[in-house]
Amino acid sequence: MTKEEYIEIAIDTMKKGDADAAAANMNNAIADGIDPAELLSEGYSAGIREVGDLFGKGRMFLPELMLAADAMKAVSAIVEDEIAKKGGTSEKKGVMVLATVQGDVHDIGKGIVASLIKTQGVEVVDLGRDVPAAAIVDKAVELNADLIGTSALLTTTMGEMKVLEDLLKEKGLKDRFKTLVGGAPVTERFAKRIGADAYGEDASQAVSEVVRLLG
Amino acid sequence: MSEFFTRLGDGAAVMMSEEDIRYDVEDGTADAADRGEIPELSKEEIDYLVEILTMPMKNVSVERGKEGIMTFDAGTLKLPVRAGIPVDRLATLMMHERVLCSDTMELCTTDYSYKSIKNFVQEEAMTMELAQNNCIMPIFYGAMPNLGQYTKPDGPIDNWSELLPMGKIAEARAAQEEAVEHAVSDMVFITGQMAEAGACGIQFDTVGASGDADVLAALMAAKELKKRFPNVSIEMGMAGEFNLGMHGQLEYEGERIAGLYPHKQVKMAAEAGVDIFGCVVNTNSNQTFAWNLARALTYAKACVDAADIPVVVDAGMGVGGVTNTNTTPTDVTSRVSKALLEIAKVDGL
Structure with a gap:
């Protein structure tokens, strides 16, 4: 064939x-x-x-x-x-910590994103929903993650993504982790405004952005 | 070239030319037509929509004679909970009737799921009776089927959101089918209690939020209720523009539930005995208000054209073309209302 x-x-x-x-x-x-x-x-x-x-x-x-x-x-x-x-390496491409932000219990979309990102050879550690920014950062540090992905479905909870960005800056960790945000009310403009490194409009774009960020 | 004040899907204010607005309107209607396999808006409808979007007034209104019915789902959460105004639910209902000119209203509780309500349904029934004694407008009782609440750790059934990622698809499907039985039982029980208390109708809200099994539960409950309480009106408002296939294989009367768009959802709902259908079209925060409204109109118009029962369109934050902002701007909501009533010819909002 x-x-x-x-x-x-x-x-x-x-x-x-x-x-x-x-x-x-x-x-x-x-x-x-x-x-x-x-x-x-x-x-x-x-x-x-x-x-x-x-x-x-x-x-x-x-x-x-x-x-x-x-x-x-x-x-x-x-x-x-x-x-x-053939003597090459089949190392994982990176480690990503993923969570729905604090105050938000919507995680159907995040689960889909996690499943698709895993297909690209990335280890995804899904922390679940309603996760405080500090817990996300602590886990990323513990796992020496490359990426932090956060999801929010509500306009009232998307502000937690900025809390995460501010926390990373405050702890001097902003350059250590790339951040990806997504969810229905989140836009590329919002992602830029809060200082996130990438935005995924849907699961497919999230996968492309993760691959891009991991270089 | 003159520019017009309009917004993006997340509510951000922008100035756009008429040509750009028209482009987005055409693109929005084409997107809905492609996804839903329905007709695009006609040239005349597009022209009129562009006219509405470019009207210089901050707020617009419908022409006399083209008004629609105004109601509120999650009704008694709007003022005391979301707006934080310290009034009780009865006062809320009366304010909606006598100040805000609501035509009908929904009495509901903060824990907006039928499963939770059965624990205190007698107290809810007393509030319903009080409301009926004090209001002239029809009062519905409402909540969500919310099948997720029947799963562990909140309920007795295995959690399909955990089973699916583990590849346990048969188990996840069986769990959803089991949850349907519990949800139908709760919805029928609560409606019975509310009917005794004088409720004019029951509202199944955000149907499909837990997927196609959620929709099946609402349809089965409607069918049973129509037999038991033929005088209680049944309103069914959807969660999204198509039924999410969390199970994927469930059928109602031989037709697959998952993937149905509003023009097919309404036919299925009417067959089950639903009296009023609540059409929902999701707003895309990344697109413009013009794109989103054109898209919402395309779905709503196809739904109205297909319907044999009244159609109301959910025109609140994040749906029906309304921008994704906590407090929705009136330049947006008034244009959404006018377009839905005059172009899609919906019966209410």
């Missing part, structure tokens, strides 16, 4: 959330001499982005999204093994 055919199957397996078929396609492609990293990027990652878009339009649903994320994890594990076999 050609690389394009493997890519087409890869996208299809993501949309179907079929981990076994996704893994079999990757293994067959590797046996055919296809670069697994390229297939991961052009096929599976493209597929999961498409899944995210369909989810955003209400044409795919949360269980299917979770199945797709699981399929992505299965494929990523194969790629990591393959890289290791």
